[in-house]
Amino acid sequence: MSAATLSSGRVQDRPPHQPEHQPEHQPEHQPEHQPEHQPEHQQDPSGARPIRIFVVAHDVRVRASLASLITADDRLALAGTARTGEEARRTLTLAPASVDLVLVDIALPTRAAGHALIHDLAEHPAGPFTVVSLGFDTADDRSARASGAVAHLTKSTAPEEITTVLARAPRTSHTTTAPALPGAGPSTVRSGLTPPLGRGGLVLAVLAVFVPPWLFWLSALGQSAGWWGWRLPQGAALWSMTLPLVAVIAVRGGRPALVDLWGRLTRWRVSPWAYAAALGVPVLLGAASAGVAVALGAQSPVGQLMSLPGALTYLAYGTGLFLLTEELAWRGVLLPRLQERMAPLAAAVVVGLVWGLWHLPLLLVPGQHDHGLPLLGFLLLIVPTSVLVTALVTTARGSVVVAAVFHAAFDAAYSWFGVVGTDHRPFWAAVVLSWLAAAAVAALTRGRLVLGSIR
Template identity: 55%
Template sequence: MVAAPGRPEDQGWPQLAYLVLAVFAGPWTIWLSRIAQDHGLIGWHLPQGLALWSISPALALTVLSVGGRSGLRDLGDRLLRWRAPTWIYLVALGLPVVIAVGSAALVSGTGGDVPVGRLMSLPAALIYLGYGTGLFLLTEEAAWRGALLPRVQDRLGPAGASLIIGAVWAAWHLPLVANPAEHDRGLPVMPFLILIAATSVLITGLVNAAAGSVVVAAVFHASFDASYSYVGVVGPGHAMLNVAAVLTTVTAAALLLVTDGRLLLTREARR
C-alpha cells in the first residue's frame, strides 16, 4: 500500500515501535509504582491520575520525531475531524450500552448477580461520558487510533491492524488488573484481554467509517467505560465480563465477515 501524507514509506516497524513505547512509558511507570508500593517494594507511588495524561506529551514528541511536522499535522487533523454521519455517533454511543445491557440480561436470566449502579451511579456515568470523551481524545485514542492505526493499517490492512493493535492495546492494560487503585483489579485476565482486543476491531470500523475521526473513537471509549461501570460488567463477580467478551467477539467477527475484512475503510480515512 502507498503510505498517506504524514506517514512516509520509509517509516518502518522501528518507528512504530517508538510510538508504542511512547504510549507504554508513562502509564506503566505510574501504574507499576502503585503496584510496587502495594507489595511493599517501595514506600511511595506516583500520582495515578497522571497515567493517561502522560501519554500526550510523549506521543506528540514521538510523532514529531518519526513523522516530522506533517505527521504531527496529520494527527492533529484526525483529532479535530468531528464531522461524521449521525448513525456513526449513535453506534459509538449505543453499541457499548447494548453489549453491557445484553450481558446483564443474560446473566440475570440465569440467576446471576447484576450489580447495576454499585461501581458507578447513573449521574456519575453520564458525567464520565463527557469527561471521558475529552480525556481519551487527547490521550489513549490519540495514540491507538490517531497515530498507530493509520500507520499499521497502511501496512497490514484494516483486519491485520485491528488485531495487532488490539493485542498491544490489551497488553497495555495488564497492570490495571493488579493495581489496587483501579476498578479493574482482580478481573480475570483472559476474558478482559479478549474483550479489549475484540473492541479494537469495532473501533477500527467506526473510525474508518468516520474518515479517520479520533473523536468517534473517544466517544465509543467513553461510552464503553461508563456503561460497563454503571451496569457492573467490570464489577465484582465476573460472569458479565465473560458474557461481554463473547458478545463483543461475535460482533467483531460479524463485522469482519460482512465487510470482507475491510472494516468500512474509505479513501478519506487513509488521508
C-alpha cells in the same frame, strides 16, 4: 444518463478541434490518439497522452458503461475501476501517479459515501486527485463541488458531452512526492496516506505510550506490595503519555505527521450515525451482558460499581481524556500506519492486542475498575472491541473523536452495568457478545471494516 443510456452511447463524431484528415488510429508518434493498448511510457517528446481515468461506481452496469464509454474515446484511457470507496482508496493509494482523473458516481451506494470519497481524494497527500462527480440530477452539483469535485455530470447527459468534459478536465497534479523508506533502495517508495515515522519510529511511539503510564502504575504496585511507601499520582498516568508521543511524532515524522495527527484529532464533522453507534453499541453490549448474567442466576449488577450520574459524568470527561491520551495513540498513530501494512481486520486485531497488554498493570493495581480481571479474558474482550471501534473510525474517515466517544461510552456503560465488577459472569457474557458483534461486522464488510451506510 441511465445505465442503459450509457451502454448504448458511442462516440461516433470526432471533436471539432481534431483535423479531419487525421486517421482514426494514429501512429505512435502522434500520442494524443495513441491506441488503448499502447504502454504509457511510449509517448512523443511533447508528453501528450490520453487522460487516464479511474471509475468508481457501485452499480456494475454504470461501471461497465462508463468503462466502455471511456475506452471508445481516443482522448481517454481507462486506468481502472472500483465498486466501493474503500476499494478506490486502497487502489489509488498504491499507484497515485498512474491516474489523471477520478470519475465518482455519487451514489456509492449512498450520497454521503460518495461525498466522503470525493473529499478524501481532493485532499489526498499524493495528489490531490482531480475528481469529476456523476449524479442523478443537478441537485448534487453544489454539494459535489463543495466536497472537492471540479465538475459534475448528470446521468441524463449525452455520452458525447461526458467524454468532452472528461477530456477537458485538468489532470491530477501529484505535488507531494512519497518519501523513500529509510534504508530502502531508490525504487522503494511509500505511497500511503499516513506520513511515515521512519525506521523504528513506530516502535518508539509504542514505547512512548507504554513507559510513562507504566511507571505511574508500577509505583502504586510497589506501594501496595510494601516495597516503598509512596506512589506517583495515578490521575496523571494517562496524561503522561501525551507529550512523549507527540514528541516522537514530531521528531520522526516532522510536520506532515503532526498535521495528519491533528486532522484526525479534529475531524468531528462526520455522520451523526457514527456518534449514535459510538454511544449505542457499548450501551447495548453492556445491557445485554448484564441481562445474560441475571439469566444465569446472578444478582443485577446494574449500578453497583458506578451510578448513572457518575457514568454520565465519566462519559463527558472520558471523551476528552481519551481523545488526547489513549485514542491519540491507538487510533490516531498506530492504527492508520498498521492499516497501510496489513489488511484492515488484521490491523484492528494487532491494535487490540497492544491495547490489551498496555492495561496489564491496571489489572493488578488495587482500586482500579479493571483490578482482578483475568488477563486472557481481558484480551479476549479488548480484541473484538478494537474491531468494532476500528469499523466506526474507518467509516468516519479516521476520526479519533468518534473513537474517543466510543471508548468513554465503553468504560462508562461497562462500569454502570457492572460488567467489570467482582462477579465475572457479566464480564464473560460481554466477551462472547463482543466476539459475535465483531464477527458480524467483519462478515458484513468482508473484512474491510467500512460501514457504508453511515458514512
